[in-house]
Amino acid sequence: xxxxxFAGWLARxxxxxxxxxxxxxQLPLPDMTRVKYVEQIELExxxxxxxxxxxxxxxxxxxxxxxxxxxxxLSAPVLLENLAAKASGAIALRRLLDELPAxxxxxxxxxxxxxxxxxxxxxxxxxxxxxxxxxxxxxxAGALDVKAFCAGPVHALIVAGALVASGMYxxxxxxxxxxxxxxxxxxxxxxxxxxxxxxxxxxxxxxDVIPDDGHSPLxxxxxxxxxxIADGSAAHQVAAALSIAPLRAAGLALxxxxxxxxxxxxxxxxxxxxxxxxxATNYRMLAALAVQAGAIRREDMAAFERTRGMPGFSPTQxxxxxxxxxxxxAVRELTSGGLRRVQFIAKGSLFLGRMTGAGDGASFVLxxxxxxxxxx
Amino acid sequence: MVDFKDKLVLALGERDGISAPALRAxxxxxxxxxxxxxxxxxx
Numbered sequence: 291x292x293x294x295x296f297a298g299w300l301a302r303x304x305x306x307x308x309x310x311x312x313x314x315x316q317l318p319l320p321d322m323t324r325v326k327y328v329e330q331i332e333l334e335x336x337x338x339x340x341x342x343x344x345x346x347x348x349x350x351x352x353x354x355x356x357x358x359x360x361x362x363x364l365s366a367p368v369l370l371e372n373l374a375a376k377a378s379g380a381i382a383l384r385r386l387l388d389e390l391p392a393x394x395x396x397x398x399x400x401x402x403x404x405x406x407x408x409x410x411x412x413x414x415x416x417x418x419x420x421x422x423x424x425x426x427x428x429x430x431a432g433a434l435d436v437k438a439f440c441a442g443p444v445h446a447l448i449v450a451g452a453l454v455a456s457g458m459y460x461x462x463x464x465x466x467x468x469x470x471x472x473x474x475x476x477x478x479x480x481x482x483x484x485x486x487x488x489x490x491x492x493x494x495x496x497x498d499v500i501p502d503d504g505h506s507p508l509x510x511x512x513x514x515x516x517x518x519i520a521d522g523s524a525a526h527q528v529a530a531a532l533s534i535a536p537l538r539a540a541g542l543a544l545x546x547x548x549x550x551x552x553x554x555x556x557x558x559x560x561x562x563x564x565x566x567x568x569x570a571t572n573y574r575m576l577a578a579l580a581v582q583a584g585a586i587r588r589e590d591m592a593a594f595e596r597t598r599g600m601p602g603f604s605p606t607q608x609x610x611x612x613x614x615x616x617x618x619x620a621v622r623e624l625t626s627g628g629l630r631r632v633q634f635i636a637k638g639s640l641f642l643g644r645m646t647g648a649g650d651g652a653s654f655v656l657x658x659x660x661x662x663x664x665x666x
Numbered sequence: 667m668v669d670f671k672d673k674l675v676l677a678l679g680e681r682d683g684i685s686a687p688a689l690r691a692x693x694x695x696x697x698x699x700x701x702x703x704x705x706x707x708x709x
Contacts, residue, residue: 440709476708523705524688525681553682555709565708571682606709639681639707647687647705 291381293346294318296492299377300344300352300370301325303425308355308369309344310336315351342366361410368406371470374492375405376418379467380425382494386463387428390498397459399423401435402446402495403466404609422465431463439638440553440612442466443495444652445516447614447634450499451509451654462499468492469607476606479563488559493610497617504661507624513540513633513655523641523649529575532635532653534583540655544580547598547655548629551616552576553637554604572635573599612636617656624658632656671697679705 291299298317301309301324311317313327328336336353337343344352354373357364379401387396401419408415419433436446443466450462470492477487502508515536521527534544552572560568576598577591586594604611613634623629638650675693677700679686686703693700 522687523685525683525685553709560709563708566682568682568709608709611709637681639705641681641686641705642707647703649681649685649705 294351296377296381297344297346297351299381300373303373303377303380303421304354305421305424306357308357308366309352309373310341310355311352312350315346315349340366342370344370358409363406363408363410363413372405372407372418374470375403375467376421376425377467378492378494379403379418379422379465379496380494382467382496383422383426383428383463383465386496386498387426394460394500395430396423396428396461396463397431398450398453398462399428399431399433400446400450400462400464401433401466402442402464402609403435404437404439404442404469405467418467419465422467428463438650438652439640439642440609441636441638441650441652442609443497443612443614444634444636444654447497447499447509448511448514448516448652448654450497451511451514454499454501455511460501464495464497464499466495466609468494468610472607476559476563476565479565483562485562488556489606491605491607493605493607495610495614497614502659502661504664505625505659507621507656508659510540510655510657513537513542513653515653517649517651519648523647525575526579528637528649528651529572529635530579532637532651533576533633534579536653537633537655542631542655543585544576544583545585547631547633549598549600549616549620549623549632550576551613551620551632551634552599553612554600554602554615555606555611556602556604559606560602567602569599569602570595612638613653620656624656625662630658673698675700677703679703681705681707682709 310328341353341355354366354370356366399419406414416435438445446464521531553568555568557567573595577594580586604615613636620632635653640650675698677689686705690700690703
């Protein structure tokens with residue numbers, strides 16, 4: 291989706307009428323009546339008073355007004371971040387629903403993004419999932435958010451799986467919008483080595499979770515793991531708690547997993563900025579654990595990383611990059627392809643909020659449906 | 667070989683590498699005093 295079309299979704303997402311749009315910009319909207327079109331000079335005045343500019347194709351096209359004079363949680367930059375997360379989440383959700391049968395109705399939405407929605411009395415109060423569902427016209431669903439930094443989507447999928455498995459809900463969708471704040475996050479590093487600024491895309495995600503249909507891959511809740519408080523936050527402790535420990539508990543070894551989906555940040559983005567090849571670092575750790583467990587020989591580490599890992603290919607959108615970009619590929623490989631099991635391992639940097647020195651993480655195994663093929 | 671005994675340490679950790687608590691534990695076990703530790707995440 292290009293910038294202009296996305297600006298149209300920002301306008302649709304603007305339920306508080308805080309977006310001003312330049313008169314000479316025609317946004318692609320089904321209903322133009324609610325949009326506040328203003329002269330360019332009025333936009334510039336608003337920006338001088340604290341509104342956040344929205345640039346489309348290099349030109350000033352719109353601006354988001356602050357919703358309160360003194361409340362930093364309702365300042366224009368924060369509101370634009372939240373509108374962008376809402377809009378990109380709704381686009382993903384609408385796209386998913388447009389491609390799937392409407393029955394059964396979606397009963398619950400779980401938001402898994404990293405935005406903080408609220409005012410100064412409840413910063414991060416949340417439930418953006420409900421606003422996303424409203425914008426995507428999913429009137430049948432209730433909603434809540436699951437917050438766990440970049441590990442949010444995998445945590446949310448475990449919760450969704452448990453809600454469906456318990457019979458509480460018949461259909462749950464995990465949804466997350468993109469992170470505007472992370473656009474150009476490492477631009478200084480890129481510019482310093484004369485690299486293009488590659489963090490130029492917002493990503494959204496929507497994942498449908500239903501009861502066993504005898505065909506789709508199974509989210510094995512008996513392999514679901516979360517990083518516990520006493521597990522330790524060193525990299526090998528986190529990796530062990532999320533990979534080998536839950537596999538062992540389910541009677542599996544690391545070598546029973548055909549592919550691991552870890553932090554999948556594109557190294558073309560991270561390496562020029564000095565952040566290294568994050569997926570490769572994670573695969574090296576898994577291979578080392580496999581050697582330590584006696585599952586492979588030390589000289590087989592490179593082959594383990596090559597055959598059970600993958601190159602990073604995700605934009606650095608935090609929660610979006612954390613394991614789940616491989617989900618559609620895994621679903622395909624676990625149905626029409628040759629894979630049996632994929633383990634999804636996500637990590638979250640809780641320490642960034644300064645409330646703990648601990649990290650976090652969550653994991654689960656997605657497995658080929660044993661009923662698959664028998665229906666023929 | 668660096669002798670950490672009675673040295674003052676600033677421990678800057680990285681999420682996918684070596685975290686600050688691990689750096690702190692190593693430095694303190696070697697006799698250093700850790701003045702500040704923080705883990706960063708570069709993604």
